[in-house]
Amino acid sequence: MRKLHYGWVICVTCTLLLFVTMGTVSNGFSVYLPYIMDERGLTNAQTSSLVTLRCLVSFLAMLVIGWYYRKISLRVGTGIAACCAGLAFWLYSVAQSYSLFCVGAAVSGISYGLGSMIPVSILINRWFYRHRALALSICASGSGIATIVLPPVTTALVEGLSMGAAFRIEGVTIFAFAAVILLVLRNDPAEKGLVPCGQEAAPAAEEAASVTIRTTRRMDRQVWILLGCASLVMGAVANPGFSHLSVLYTSEGFSSSVVALIISGTGVMITLGKLIYGEVTDHLGGCRSCLIFGGILLVGHVLCCLAFTQSMVLCVFTVLCLGVGYPIATMGPSVWANDLAEPEKYPMVVRRLQVIYAGGALAFASVPGILADHLGDYIPAYILFTALIGLTLVCIALSYRAARKNGERRAEEEHAL
Numbered sequence: 001m002r003k004l005h006y007g008w009v010i011c012v013t014c015t016l017l018l019f020v021t022m023g024t025v026s027n028g029f030s031v032y033l034p035y036i037m038d039e040r041g042l043t044n045a046q047t048s049s050l051v052t053l054r055c056l057v058s059f060l061a062m063l064v065i066g067w068y069y070r071k072i073s074l075r076v077g078t079g080i081a082a083c084c085a086g087l088a089f090w091l092y093s094v095a096q097s098y099s100l101f102c103v104g105a106a107v108s109g110i111s112y113g114l115g116s117m118i119p120v121s122i123l124i125n126r127w128f129y130r131h132r133a134l135a136l137s138i139c140a141s142g143s144g145i146a147t148i149v150l151p152p153v154t155t156a157l158v159e160g161l162s163m164g165a166a167f168r169i170e171g172v173t174i175f176a177f178a179a180v181i182l183l184v185l186r187n188d189p190a191e192k193g194l195v196p197c198g199q200e201a202a203p204a205a206e207e208a209a210s211v212t213i214r215t216t217r218r219m220d221r222q223v224w225i226l227l228g229c230a231s232l233v234m235g236a237v238a239n240p241g242f243s244h245l246s247v248l249y250t251s252e253g254f255s256s257s258v259v260a261l262i263i264s265g266t267g268v269m270i271t272l273g274k275l276i277y278g279e280v281t282d283h284l285g286g287c288r289s290c291l292i293f294g295g296i297l298l299v300g301h302v303l304c305c306l307a308f309t310q311s312m313v314l315c316v317f318t319v320l321c322l323g324v325g326y327p328i329a330t331m332g333p334s335v336w337a338n339d340l341a342e343p344e345k346y347p348m349v350v351r352r353l354q355v356i357y358a359g360g361a362l363a364f365a366s367v368p369g370i371l372a373d374h375l376g377d378y379i380p381a382y383i384l385f386t387a388l389i390g391l392t393l394v395c396i397a398l399s400y401r402a403a404r405k406n407g408e409r410r411a412e413e414e415h416a417l
Helices: 006-040 044-063 065-071 074-094 098-115 117-127 132-160 163-184 204-215 221-243 245-251 256-284 286-304 312-325 327-340 343-364 367-375 379-416
Strands: none
Touching: 006 044, 006 074, 006 098, 006 117, 006 132, 006 163, 006 221, 006 245, 006 256, 044 065, 044 098, 044 221, 044 343, 044 367, 065 074, 065 098, 065 117, 065 343, 074 098, 074 117, 074 163, 117 132, 117 327, 117 343, 132 163, 132 256, 132 327, 221 245, 221 286, 221 327, 221 343, 221 367, 221 379, 245 256, 245 367, 256 286, 256 312, 256 327, 286 312, 286 327, 286 379, 312 327, 327 343, 327 379, 367 379
């Protein structure tokens, strides 16, 4: 019987990492927002500002992440990031004022910035030669699993015990997960005396074809601008859009139990959607898969704008579309970097695109709350998000087209010489 490559153990560990650093501090925390407003008396704008602060700190953390992982190994650095999530939940558990919630949000931003898709993308790129998109999609499903598990658990803990007790219980669990990450994760295959998964069996023809693809696409200034715009707009839509789903449906008259089911159902579909997205990307390529899944995400946000109808049928279709479409938000920049960047520049490209993504999330984090305070509800924000998704799809298509033409032009110039 063939022994399982340790790369798949790394994949599962990275899934656990993203469950903590993305799932709990972002997707899972959104369930708490209505309770924080109700029990602590925060306004819509103050509650949205917690998301803004988390995005701000995560953005700043991403700016120094290259220096951070040069000083600290990926294993230790991601372990520290996971511990920051546990600390944030402990701070939330004792918070009685808006200011202490802000401190917790800032610490959670450190966890998100230093422990999310950037180190995971680098680890998967090191550990996998084949099935990179699939492995990355499995890792990215960690945040989706959190979205499945945490809403009903959090709701039951808050309503059965208290909000503070729910924060404490989840915080202790996060610290246990951080210990597992530190014990199991390894920085690269050499530490286990291995080569990347699939490399030992890669035929020469396949390797040559991979090199050919790389040489027919080049990232010039135009491609950088287009991908940067796509990452910026996707961050502006995905992070605030998902974080405010609970308050969107609560403000439109849905009960807390139904809202928890909506968030949890979306998490189920996000998890499945990421696995499907990985397989589709491995077969169709990053451009086609992004356009397909982005179109589905656009439809999902159109349906969000119809939340005022209180139709459960539309809610089901909304959950399906959002869950299947959201994978391009978390995985898109990594896939684009893998498709268009030269191998040696991959860490730098994926880091920059993720930083731009975080910048978009930061810029728009408070927009839903501000619009709700001025216009009466959250639907105008989702109308804006729908338009921004359309802009993202245009940027993605144009960036791949420009990269291909640039590569072909360069190949012709080299052939002429």
